[in-house]
Amino acid sequence: xxxxxxxxxxxxEDPFLPRSFVVRHHRQDTRDTYTLVLEPADGTPMAFAAGQxxxxxxxxxxxxxxxxxxxxARTDLLEHTIRDVGAVTHAxxxxxxxxxxxxxxxxxxxxxxxxxxxxDVVFVAGGIGLAPLRPAILEVCAxxxxxxxxxxxxxxxxxxxxxxGDDLRRWAADHGVAVQxxxxxGQHAWRGxxxxxxxxxxxxxxxxxxxxxxxCGPEVMMRYAASALAERGVxxxxxxxxxxxxxxxxxxxxxxxxLREVFLCVDGPVLTYEVLEPLMARAEL
Amino acid sequence: MQxxxxxxxxxxxxxxxxxxxxxxxxxxxxxxxxxxxxxxxxEGDPADTFYVVRRGRVTLEVHAPAGPSVVVDTAHExxxxxxxxxxxxxxxxxxxxxxxxTSTIAFDGACLRAKGQADPAVGYAxxxxxxxxxxxxxHSTRTRLLDLxxxxx
Numbered sequence: 173x174x175x176x177x178x179x180x181x182x183x184x185e186d187p188f189l190p191r192s193f194v195v196r197h198h199r200q201d202t203r204d205t206y207t208l209v210l211e212p213a214d215g216t217p218m219a220f221a222a223g224q225x226x227x228x229x230x231x232x233x234x235x236x237x238x239x240x241x242x243x244x245a246r247t248d249l250l251e252h253t254i255r256d257v258g259a260v261t262h263a264x265x266x267x268x269x270x271x272x273x274x275x276x277x278x279x280x281x282x283x284x285x286x287x288x289x290x291x292d293v294v295f296v297a298g299g300i301g302l303a304p305l306r307p308a309i310l311e312v313c314a315x316x317x318x319x320x321x322x323x324x325x326x327x328x329x330x331x332x333x334x335x336x337g338d339d340l341r342r343w344a345a346d347h348g349v350a351v352q353x354x355x356x357x358g359q360h361a362w363r364g365x366x367x368x369x370x371x372x373x374x375x376x377x378x379x380x381x382x383x384x385x386x387x388c389g390p391e392v393m394m395r396y397a398a399s400a401l402a403e404r405g406v407x408x409x410x411x412x413x414x415x416x417x418x419x420x421x422x423x424x425x426x427x428x429x430x431l432r433e434v435f436l437c438v439d440g441p442v443l444t445y446e447v448l449e450p451l452m453a454r455a456e457l
Numbered sequence: 458m459q460x461x462x463x464x465x466x467x468x469x470x471x472x473x474x475x476x477x478x479x480x481x482x483x484x485x486x487x488x489x490x491x492x493x494x495x496x497x498x499x500e501g502d503p504a505d506t507f508y509v510v511r512r513g514r515v516t517l518e519v520h521a522p523a524g525p526s527v528v529v530d531t532a533h534e535x536x537x538x539x540x541x542x543x544x545x546x547x548x549x550x551x552x553x554x555x556x557x558x559t560s561t562i563a564f565d566g567a568c569l570r571a572k573g574q575a576d577p578a579v580g581y582a583x584x585x586x587x588x589x590x591x592x593x594x595x596h597s598t599r600t601r602l603l604d605l606x607x608x609x610x
Contacts, residue, residue: 299606329606356601358516358528363556366516366531368597375469375535390605396596 178221178282187423190229190274191218193250195267201253202333205300206265207241210250210273217247218275221282222307223414223442227422228252229274233263237419237437239304240278244311250275253303253335279422280441283308283412288384292320294376294406296397298327298369298389302335304414304441305388309339313347323350323376327369327393330355331362350377369393373400380405386442388414395452398445411445461486461562468509470537470586478579485568491515491555497538502549504541505566510534513559518552526552530594540587542566 181187192213199207212218220226222244229235236258242251256265267273285293285308293312297305312319324343328334334353343349352372354365365372370393385401387394394413401411417429417436424438431451434440462483465471471479489508491497497508497515508515512534518526529551532538538553538561547566573580 327606329604333606356604356606358531359525362528363514364531365533366528368600370600371593371597392600392603393605396600 178224178278178280179219180279181277187276188421190227190235190276193273193275195269195271195273196249198267198269201335204256205253205333205335206256207251207253208264208267208273209242210252210275211248212250213272218250218278219247220244220250220278220307222285222311223282223304224278224280225304225419225422225441226250226252226275226277226279227419228254228260228264229276230260230263230267231272231274234260235274235276236260236264237279237422238264239414239441241303241306244307245314253300253306255300276422279419279437281439283386283414283442285311285384285386288312288410289315289318290320291382291384292378293322294373294378294383294385294401295322295324295326296369296373296385296387296389296394296401297324298393298397299329299333300335301387301389301393301414302326305386306336306339308386309343309349313343313349316347320382321350321378322348323378324352325369325372325376326351326353327372327389328353328355330357331359331364352376368396370396370400373397373404376404381407383410385411386414387412391416391452398449398452402445402449408446408449409444412442413445413448414441415443415448416441461488464511464562469535470509470590474582478582481572481576481579482564482569482583485565485572486562489561489563491559491561493555493557493559495555497553497555497561498549499552500549504539504544504547504549506563507537507539507542507566507569508553508561508563510536510538511560511562513555513561514557515559516554516556518554520552530597537590540591542569543584543587 193210197209225239228238238252241253344351354367358366383406385406387397419437420426420428422437424435429436465479515532516528517530521527
């Protein structure tokens, strides 16, 4: 299992009382995905580790677990990239600048990016799974000289669904990240790859035995990607996946996010493939 | 300048192929270059050639009614294009089009089939490699059918 490396709310705070944050910027990224940049209403910064999530509260609509997509070095800003898939997320993505939202957290562990120093790093993202990986990529880019080859293999549904296009170009041009994007469905205007993101793993140039691989996306995609990375020789303890379940309390009390003996909200959401491989192989877990 | 026989063992598709088999297979091959927009083959054409992409980009396309063709797959450096040369009725199922300057090694399918029939070890070695490509493409297609990034669960 992964160690719990992320900052947590103070033990004296009521874990169910959200802090007030104000939306400062609102951006539509794709057809159904939006990014909100928030500031704490009381000015107190919120430190977080790449890979952690918060419980976001839209007053009058409800609460949803959302991964942090911003820069861990910017504790004065909280950035969330949200897909509009239900009543709560619909309210969140339509929160205009000035709107007050409630935030609990940060919760869960992180990617523990620093453990990859001295070796290669491979990020494999599918769909909105790029959002929880973005803080980790920013962290690597901030200390780029400490890492070897860095690859980002990203799969999206269509070219229009590609997230963070400016970031992808900047990471490649300014930080030497080998960015490879593939889409499930491409039209003539798309000049890149059409195919499955896991196919990129087989041909990626990295030293598998000395690689930290971080994977985030739909669970089926992660299962195939992790299997391909393990086949390439990435050690299972250095192959980490961010799991998604129905987080409710965020503090390991309610059990909604339980994956057998693992409470994903506190023991995860990032787990090693060493732990997950037997669990992912079982249906209905 | 490498000859085709010298190049083939370095291509993932032909990796670990016996030198004698590589030489035999190279006898069915020629270098072929495509300009952007040129077709390697069209749907319904006799499948008499398959291609190893040395560099460039090839799209596999299906005609769609009342609209532009749909790109169902792309092939890039180190990929291979076309396996219908091995399977009756030896007809191409898709259009394959170069979308940038593309260099390939083109193999004469009938020549390869003849060599495979004459020497089953050659035929088996080729079949194993083609089946690996087919398995990878089938897996890709099936997984994409799930529309993983579009679903909300």
